[in-house]
Amino acid sequence: MPGHMAYLAEPKTYYYFRPYNYLHIEQQQAEAGAWGADPGLPYSNEIFDAVFAQFEEGVEPPISRLSPEVVPTPLDGGAPMPLEDVVPRPID
16 A cells, blocks of 8 residues: 655645634735735734625626516416325325
């Protein structure tokens, strides 16, 4: 059986960008400043506002937002299928 090969990835960070220890705060403030965020608020989501604004410009709204007059209706205008036709009957 082959030996275990440790998975070493760079940079050595945690899964979430949050302080897991009080010593992480200063380092993460510097990282947030390098990304263009406010170093005083390194865990703020404001840095993503520009990304979301660009994303929303390229996305077409759903049809319900395009015209409020469009309301889905049944094809025949009647009630849905009776429950007896959907639920199987017990075998006698």
